[in-house]
Amino acid sequence: MHLQAYTREQLLTRSRQLEEQYRAFQAGGLDLDLTRGKPSIAQLALSSPLDGILKGDYRLADGTDSRGYGGLDGIPEARDLAAEWLGVRPAEVLVGGNSSLTLMYLFMLSAHFLGLQGAESAWRGQAGGASFLCPVPGYDRHFAICEELGIAMHPVPMNADGPDMDIVESKVAADTSIKGIWCVPRFSNPTGAVYSDQVVRRLAKLPGRSGGGLFLFWDNAYAVHAFDSAPVPLYNLMDECRIQGTQDQVVLFGSTSKVSFAGAGLAFMGASVDTLNAFRQHLAVSTIGPDKVNQLRHVRFLPDMNAVRELMQRHAALLRPKFQCVQNRLREGLEGCGMGRWTDPAGGYFVSFDALPGLAARIIARAAQAGVKLTPAGAAFPYGKDPEDRNIRLAPSYPEVDDVDRATQVFVCCVQLCSVEQRLKELDTSN
Amino acid sequence: MHLQAYTREQLLTRSRQLEEQYRAFQAGGLDLDLTRGKPSIAQLALSSPLDGILKGDYRLADGTDSRGYGGLDGIPEARDLAAEWLGVRPAEVLVGGNSSLTLMYLFMLSAHFLGLQGAESAWRGQAGGASFLCPVPGYDRHFAICEELGIAMHPVPMNADGPDMDIVESKVAADTSIKGIWCVPRFSNPTGAVYSDQVVRRLAKLPGRSGGGLFLFWDNAYAVHAFDSAPVPLYNLMDECRIQGTQDQVVLFGSTSKVSFAGAGLAFMGASVDTLNAFRQHLAVSTIGPDKVNQLRHVRFLPDMNAVRELMQRHAALLRPKFQCVQNRLREGLEGCGMGRWTDPAGGYFVSFDALPGLAARIIARAAQAGVKLTPAGAAFPYGKDPEDRNIRLAPSYPEVDDVDRATQVFVCCVQLCSVEQRLKELDTSN
Numbered sequence: 134m135h136l137q138a139y140t141r142e143q144l145l146t147r148s149r150q151l152e153e154q155y156r157a158f159q160a161g162g163l164d165l166d167l168t169r170g171k172p173s174i175a176q177l178a179l180s181s182p183l184d185g186i187l188k189g190d191y192r193l194a195d196g197t198d199s200r201g202y203g204g205l206d207g208i209p210e211a212r213d214l215a216a217e218w219l220g221v222r223p224a225e226v227l228v229g230g231n232s233s234l235t236l237m238y239l240f241m242l243s244a245h246f247l248g249l250q251g252a253e254s255a256w257r258g259q260a261g262g263a264s265f266l267c268p269v270p271g272y273d274r275h276f277a278i279c280e281e282l283g284i285a286m287h288p289v290p291m292n293a294d295g296p297d298m299d300i301v302e303s304k305v306a307a308d309t310s311i312k313g314i315w316c317v318p319r320f321s322n323p324t325g326a327v328y329s330d331q332v333v334r335r336l337a338k339l340p341g342r343s344g345g346g347l348f349l350f351w352d353n354a355y356a357v358h359a360f361d362s363a364p365v366p367l368y369n370l371m372d373e374c375r376i377q378g379t380q381d382q383v384v385l386f387g388s389t390s391k392v393s394f395a396g397a398g399l400a401f402m403g404a405s406v407d408t409l410n411a412f413r414q415h416l417a418v419s420t421i422g423p424d425k426v427n428q429l430r431h432v433r434f435l436p437d438m439n440a441v442r443e444l445m446q447r448h449a450a451l452l453r454p455k456f457q458c459v460q461n462r463l464r465e466g467l468e469g470c471g472m473g474r475w476t477d478p479a480g481g482y483f484v485s486f487d488a489l490p491g492l493a494a495r496i497i498a499r500a501a502q503a504g505v506k507l508t509p510a511g512a513a514f515p516y517g518k519d520p521e522d523r524n525i526r527l528a529p530s531y532p533e534v535d536d537v538d539r540a541t542q543v544f545v546c547c548v549q550l551c552s553v554e555q556r557l558k559e560l561d562t563s564n
Numbered sequence: 565m566h567l568q569a570y571t572r573e574q575l576l577t578r579s580r581q582l583e584e585q586y587r588a589f590q591a592g593g594l595d596l597d598l599t600r601g602k603p604s605i606a607q608l609a610l611s612s613p614l615d616g617i618l619k620g621d622y623r624l625a626d627g628t629d630s631r632g633y634g635g636l637d638g639i640p641e642a643r644d645l646a647a648e649w650l651g652v653r654p655a656e657v658l659v660g661g662n663s664s665l666t667l668m669y670l671f672m673l674s675a676h677f678l679g680l681q682g683a684e685s686a687w688r689g690q691a692g693g694a695s696f697l698c699p700v701p702g703y704d705r706h707f708a709i710c711e712e713l714g715i716a717m718h719p720v721p722m723n724a725d726g727p728d729m730d731i732v733e734s735k736v737a738a739d740t741s742i743k744g745i746w747c748v749p750r751f752s753n754p755t756g757a758v759y760s761d762q763v764v765r766r767l768a769k770l771p772g773r774s775g776g777g778l779f780l781f782w783d784n785a786y787a788v789h790a791f792d793s794a795p796v797p798l799y800n801l802m803d804e805c806r807i808q809g810t811q812d813q814v815v816l817f818g819s820t821s822k823v824s825f826a827g828a829g830l831a832f833m834g835a836s837v838d839t840l841n842a843f844r845q846h847l848a849v850s851t852i853g854p855d856k857v858n859q860l861r862h863v864r865f866l867p868d869m870n871a872v873r874e875l876m877q878r879h880a881a882l883l884r885p886k887f888q889c890v891q892n893r894l895r896e897g898l899e900g901c902g903m904g905r906w907t908d909p910a911g912g913y914f915v916s917f918d919a920l921p922g923l924a925a926r927i928i929a930r931a932a933q934a935g936v937k938l939t940p941a942g943a944a945f946p947y948g949k950d951p952e953d954r955n956i957r958l959a960p961s962y963p964e965v966d967d968v969d970r971a972t973q974v975f976v977c978c979v980q981l982c983s984v985e986q987r988l989k990e991l992d993t994s995n
Contacts, residue, residue: 169633177622177631184857185616191608200608200825202600230661231855238850246677247712274849281678281849390852394631397857418705418712419669421821424662426615426828427858 136471136556144557151550155503158543163504165540170322170482171531172395179447180393186433191426199425205417208425210432215401217438218356219385220369226403229423233388233400237350238278240384243415245282250411256312266304266314268296270485270513270524272322275315275352286515291324295332305339305347313348319367320355323485323513323526325478333368340382351385357445358391359480360453371403380405389431391482392444399431455529455537459484462538466545472552484527492551493522499547505540567902567987575988582981586934589974594935596971601753601913602962603826610878611824617864622857630856636848639856641863646832648869649787650816651800657834660854664819664831668781669709671815674846676713681842687743697735697745699727701916701944701955703753706746706783717946722755726763736770736778744779750798751786754916754944754957756909764799771813782816788876789822790911791884802834811836820862822913823875830862886960886968890915893969897976903983915958923982924953930978936971
């Protein structure tokens with residue numbers, strides 16, 4: 134039954150039922166955590182053969198000893214794999230340490246403080262300052278980098294097929310302080326949206342703006358993270374940028390953090406040869422080079438994209454039931470109720486839930502008091518502020534299915550309870 | 565015979581002999597590389613058990629799964645080890661990725677651009693700018709960080725017991741733009757000097773300067789790298805800083821790059837709890853945390869400092885003959901000749917050679933033409949410029965002993981040849 138259809142009397146009854154249900158959850162002493170997109174222990178175990186896989190043979194195909202110093206770009210075998218992964222050429226790839234976030238941070242830092250084309254080109258020194266477009270809801274750690282470096286953020290709404298390109302284009306045309314846009318093009322964090330061909334094509338044109346280019350930050354964190362084996366196509370950004378002549382203004386990122394080990398995988402970035410060269414000059418100052426031994430382990434374990442896809446099917450088998458469970462509980466408890474809407478992604482790590490405006494923080498607090506930790510309200514927005522206080526990110530990957538089920542039940546109860554309470558208040562105010 | 569004692573005739577004869585010897589080396593088709601302080605393949609092999617050491621058990625002592633996300637500070641086991649290594653408390657240590665250079669860079673960056681105590685405290689914004697004291701000859705990659713970030717450098721002469729503290733103190737008293745000093749306190753790169761107690765004590769007082777503190781950058785890269793088992797004592801800097809009340813103004817660094825795998829070891833830093841907390845706020849933005857799996861491998865392989873010291877004895881057994889060979893050839897060819905002086909370190913990775921002024925670049929070029937690559941002239945000085953053009957860094961760790969022997973013979977021949985040629989020119993000019 135739709136929330137708006139309830140009489141005041143019915144709402145009061147429903148409210149009492151829900152409070153009783155809620156108290157029962159509280160009495161259950163739950164301690165569940167749906168805050169972060171973390172692979173479960175079972176998922177991590179899929180890659181356990183990594184340690185020991187070298188069997189004493191630390192040499193690369195070209196004879197280099199992986200244990201020694203050197204090799205800013207990473208090992209050739211890993212660059213080949215990463216190039217196919219990101220849809221660029223091997224010469225357009227650099228494989229780093231265990232964190233793609235670090236590569237993003239260092240690239241951003243180089244462009245902002247140091248300049249990719251000499252000190253004069255640094256964003257920081259430019260009149261009007263530097264700002265970024267941030268599709269929302271988005272990934273909190275992208276926004277944290279902007280905040281840390283003092284780069285202003287302009288939120289842009291996310292649609293089911295990517296950022297709202299009309300708004301993006303008009304902002305870019307009007308404001309040359311905009312130096313980049315954050316994109317998670319496949320199974321976007323948190324909505325799960327996959328960018329449409331049309332959106333990718335329009336994005337590829339952006340850096341051609343008169344008044345100076347901007348960078349497309351293409352964080353393809355969930356490039357191979359579909360829930361079933363049917364491929365979810367994504368238009369090749371670099372190819373399209375080459376057509377548009379904007380290939381020097383795109384940086385692509387990926388990692389095996391949710392493929393092998395979350396904290397001990399490989400991170401990589403793609404960019405044109407010229408852009409990579411510009412970045413290398415800064416990167417070289419800050420490191421002795423990446424851990425080549427771990428890169429070698431990874432290419433022995435995952436020699437090609439077929440091996441990656443096979444492994445990802447095993448991940449999918451573990452993740453699917455958890456996401457299905459969330460969908461089932463949400464549908465069962467909230468479908469047609471007018472208490473919120475949510476995404477049903479075909480991959481990735483999140484479900485994005487939009488409650489009625491003004492209720493997200495309240496729902497999250499209620500859930501916490503019943504033993505279910507959710508991502509803090511506003512986390513998916515710049516500066517942690519959701520202007521409508523309605524977005525909630527659900528991350529069901531880590532707990533066991535039974536716990537996901539219990540946690541989602543609690544969540545649904547909290548949504549219902551807060552929605553009914555708010556509707557009652559509305560009725561009281563309007564009377 | 566001393567160079568100054570030769571007659572012109574004798575010099576001409578000697579020059580002809582040396583040219584003949586040099587041409588013979590050239591005809592030998594050598595291809596030797598003494599440029600960088602790299603562990604040899606045999607040294608790397610000492611740590612080969614690292615891959616596979618976990619035997620499927622990825623759990624830390626506290627039950628945490630090392631494969632997952634999280635843990636900005638590194639794993640507790642590794643922090644305990646690093647604390648003893650650096651001479652600080654476990655709460656004063658953070659274990660990072662594979663590169664201590666990255667930790668130095670990120671700390672410097674945070675202090676310079678972002679501010680450790682809020683944006684106002686950033687060095688960059690301060691009147692008079694930021695500068696560093698650089699004991700010379702020193703480590704090129706330290707100086708590269710300063711150059712990259714636009715931090716001016718003031719060279720300070722290195723003595724056998726550390727930097728010339730009279731000069732250091734007078735510069736620090738006179739110039740509040742000085743924000744730090746680079747120190748490699750044990751087996752300094754490249755002279756091999758070990759800082760005396762007196763120097764450490766005077767350094768510990770520096771940050772107490774009126775007009776604002778400066779940071780001691782304490783890169784203890786060769787903390788456990790002695791050539792024999794007799795310990796080479798080094799006064800504990802952090803303890804002394806605590807006595808002086810300057811404990812918040814020191815950052816200590818170390819790594820296993822020349823203990824386990826050069827490119828796949830552990831890097832760590834030490835600092836007071838307050839300083840670490842200030843740094844963590846910036847560090848947290850740039851990473852998902854270090855590779856805990858590799859940290860766990862390392863503590864299984866090196867559970868305590870006794871294990872480290874045992875391993876280092878095996879390294880020493882491989883390094884000693886190479887350094888002895890260099891000393892033998894230098895003594896044999898150059899002792900009492902007035903053609904240069906050199907260090908005879910008790911540990912570390914380098915021998916520092918001072919040729920007659922004006923000859924370093926020439927000697928290095930000559931050696932290269934005979935197939936022996938040496939570190940570029942000036943590398944051990946800020947901006948790569950040795951004002952006297954006399955310092956040459958010899959790095960004999962990587963090649964086999966026979967090759968070190970051949971390379972040092974070539975080097976000695978080049979020193980002799982260039983010195984004799986120069987002496988001849990002097991005589992011609994004075995006549």
